[in-house]
Amino acid sequence: MSETELTLIPVDLLLYSGRNPRTEMRSLEELAENIKEYGVLEPIIVRPREEKFEVVVGERRVRASMLAGMKEIPAIIRAITDRQADELRLIENIHREDLTDAEKGDAIYALLENYPDKYLSMASIAEKLTMPYNTILKWCRYSRKVSDFVKDAVGSARLGEDHVGYLMKYDHATQDKLAKVIIERKMTSTQAREFFRLYSGNPEQKLDEIADDVMGIKRVRISLHELSEEARREVQQILAKKKEQTKTIQTDAIKKKMRESRKLTEQRKKEARKRFEQKKAKSEVSLLPEEEERLEKVKEREIGKIIREREKRGEFMQARAELREEKIELPLIPTMDASVMLSRRNVADEKRLNLFEAKDWMIFTKSWFIHNPPPRDEKEELHPAKFPEPLIKNFVEFFTQPTEIVLDPFLGTGSALVACDMSNRQGIGVELEERYADVARRRTKQPVIVGDARNLDELDILKDLKGKIDFAITSPPYWNMLKKSRGHVRSVSKIREELGADVFYGGKMENLENVENYEEYLNALHLIFSKVHKLLRPNRYLVVIIQNILTEDGEMKPVAWDLAKRLNGLFLLKQERIWCQDNKPLGCWGYPYRYVSNVHHHYCLVFEKVEA
Numbered sequence: 001m002s003e004t005e006l007t008l009i010p011v012d013l014l015l016y017s018g019r020n021p022r023t024e025m026r027s028l029e030e031l032a033e034n035i036k037e038y039g040v041l042e043p044i045i046v047r048p049r050e051e052k053f054e055v056v057v058g059e060r061r062v063r064a065s066m067l068a069g070m071k072e073i074p075a076i077i078r079a080i081t082d083r084q085a086d087e088l089r090l091i092e093n094i095h096r097e098d099l100t101d102a103e104k105g106d107a108i109y110a111l112l113e114n115y116p117d118k119y120l121s122m123a124s125i126a127e128k129l130t131m132p133y134n135t136i137l138k139w140c141r142y143s144r145k146v147s148d149f150v151k152d153a154v155g156s157a158r159l160g161e162d163h164v165g166y167l168m169k170y171d172h173a174t175q176d177k178l179a180k181v182i183i184e185r186k187m188t189s190t191q192a193r194e195f196f197r198l199y200s201g202n203p204e205q206k207l208d209e210i211a212d213d214v215m216g217i218k219r220v221r222i223s224l225h226e227l228s229e230e231a232r233r234e235v236q237q238i239l240a241k242k243k244e245q246t247k248t249i250q251t252d253a254i255k256k257k258m259r260e261s262r263k264l265t266e267q268r269k270k271e272a273r274k275r276f277e278q279k280k281a282k283s284e285v286s287l288l289p290e291e292e293e294r295l296e297k298v299k300e301r302e303i304g305k306i307i308r309e310r311e312k313r314g315e316f317m318q319a320r321a322e323l324r325e326e327k328i329e330l331p332l333i334p335t336m337d338a339s340v341m342l343s344r345r346n347v348a349d350e351k352r353l354n355l356f357e358a359k360d361w362m363i364f365t366k367s368w369f370i371h372n373p374p375p376r377d378e379k380e381e382l383h384p385a386k387f388p389e390p391l392i393k394n395f396v397e398f399f400t401q402p403t404e405i406v407l408d409p410f411l412g413t414g415s416a417l418v419a420c421d422m423s424n425r426q427g428i429g430v431e432l433e434e435r436y437a438d439v440a441r442r443r444t445k446q447p448v449i450v451g452d453a454r455n456l457d458e459l460d461i462l463k464d465l466k467g468k469i470d471f472a473i474t475s476p477p478y479w480n481m482l483k484k485s486r487g488h489v490r491s492v493s494k495i496r497e498e499l500g501a502d503v504f505y506g507g508k509m510e511n512l513e514n515v516e517n518y519e520e521y522l523n524a525l526h527l528i529f530s531k532v533h534k535l536l537r538p539n540r541y542l543v544v545i546i547q548n549i550l551t552e553d554g555e556m557k558p559v560a561w562d563l564a565k566r567l568n569g570l571f572l573l574k575q576e577r578i579w580c581q582d583n584k585p586l587g588c589w590g591y592p593y594r595y596v597s598n599v600h601h602h603y604c605l606v607f608e609k610v611e612a
């Protein structure tokens with residue numbers, strides 16, 4: 001860093017960078033009082049920006065000085081780059097008294113990630129900043145292990161920093177639950193310690209009861225029928241109100257989590273872009289004449305290749321354009337009429353399966369792919385197991401041509417129909433539960449039928465489409481998996497339950513998740529897919545997305561393979577395309593006593609209809 005200059009700068013010439021971790025600054029009044037009495041003891045660091053100066057280090061001192069009515073502040077002016085300014089800010093955060101340990105840990109990780117050439121390890125940071133290694137280690141542990149809610153509560157002084165050590169032993173959801181009780185009950189430090197002690201002794205006990213014990217509140221149990229008519233009504237009203245309140249809080253919590261996760265993804269993308277730009281800038285080199293010549297030769301060769309590829313592609317595009325000439329845009333009006341759907345079906349070349357180019361065809365047939373679903377829309381959040389639409393769109397576009405008819409007999413909230421909207425196909429879906437069908441109807445104008453898929457070929461519209469459906473894609477309930485705890489692990493469904501979203505489909509007895517016996521579940525699937533078989537055109541395809549499932553006893557049921565065997569005679573199993581998700585967090589299930597797997601893939605079973 002160069003051009004260092006110490007001066008007094010008028011505070012109204014200062015600009016904030018907007019890159020400080022905490023906008024609301026703690027103990028500002030206290031600092032302002034000190035400044036009134038002793039002045040600003042340590043100069044801030046600024047750099048020239050536009051006509052003014054940007055505060056690089058010391059934003060808190062500036063705000064406190066303004067609060068204290070100071071018109072000028074001592075400052076060191078440095079001409080430094082964005083990268084150097086960011087680094088200085090991070091180092092300052094590590095020294096700031098008003099930041100929590102977890103926030104300091106965040107700053108250390110940022111140094112390690114952004115400046116790996118300079119800060120090699122926590123030990124090297126400790127050495128460079130002349131701080132004890134154990135302190136650095138502690139902050140980093142806090143940064144990684146403490147939930148965002150707890151960090152925020154400590155930051156805003158709603159929760160004492162001394163509780164963090166206790167909370168860190170638990171996963172984030174438990175940390176949040178415990179911290180909320182401590183905050184709501186306004187517990188003192190001693191009460192909170194007792195609360196942790198009792199909880200760790202009996203984590204099954206209700207938190208409200210533990211809190212009552214800690215705070216010396218006695219509970220008396222009276223059953224409702226012991227109360228007078230009037231008192232009973234009053235209690236019931238209170239309970240109903242409380243339930244209503246909890247529901248709203250839980251919905252808000254889901255929305256908040258989704259907002260946070262979107263924000264985080266955006267931030268990560270931004271950082272990745274920045275890193276890429278930095279790398280690119282570094283790698284820009286000036287070439288010697290002979291190197292320039294070499295580069296030109298490579299360019300010429302590549303351009304030749306591109307021209308040849310384009311010529312080939314041009315022929316294909318022409319063929320495809322001819323096919324598409326006949327294409328009609330589907331009007332988005334609801335129809336409950338099979339003849340209308342059939343009249344809209346308009347395919348130029350019946351022999352073709354799709355309009356894919358050879359290269360895309362080849363890629364699709366690979367037996368595995370990675371797809372990480374985008375964050376969910378708020379109105380879809382209700383459904384516990386919905387498809388990502390882009391993934392279904394890809395299947396629909398491979399197995400059909402525009403205007404063809406696609407069926408999903410387990411429609412859920414309608415993702416398959418949304419995928420049809422996106423790809424100009426006609427879709428039709430069946431869902432047992434009205435509340436999911438309602439969500440689907442809000443998302444698409446394609447026909448949604450409420451009914452039991454066991455009667456598929458007798459339902460409205462479908463009864464007139466036997467042998468006329470071009471493709472079926474679906475995902476049935478994974479037996480009773482959503483209702484059971486798998487291998488005694490704390491699954492995503494448990495977290496959803498805590499947040500108030502649907503954990504299982506619930507509702508009607510006919511729902512396949514309510515079939516207790518595994519063989520009966522397979523029988524029901526066989527019945528439903530035999531109806532799909534009747535509806536499909538000859539030699540067309542059915543894709544079933546399913547998982548092998550882990551039962552409560554830790555046994556793996558090979559649902560996918562059992563289903564494939566059952567459908568033998570109706571369908572040929574052509575492939576299991578494995579859909580891998582590589583952004584799901586790993587759980588440390590069973591450690592260190594029993595093997596419990598992290599299941600991060602689904603099977604997309606591709607079947608071809610054969611004549612039964």
Ligand SMILES: C[S@@+](CC[C@H](N)C(=O)[O-])C[C@H]1O[C@@H](n2cnc3c(N)ncnc32)[C@H](O)[C@@H]1O
Pocket residue numbers: 383385386387388409410411412413414415416430431432433436451452453454474475476477478505510511512513
């Ligand atoms: C795995 S989910 C499908 C999710 C859907 N693909 C989506 O993206 O929303 C299975 C759906 O099948 C429904 N279902 C269960 N039993 C059914 C039955 N007998 N007939 C029709 N639908 C049923 C459930 O209510 C649930 O919504």
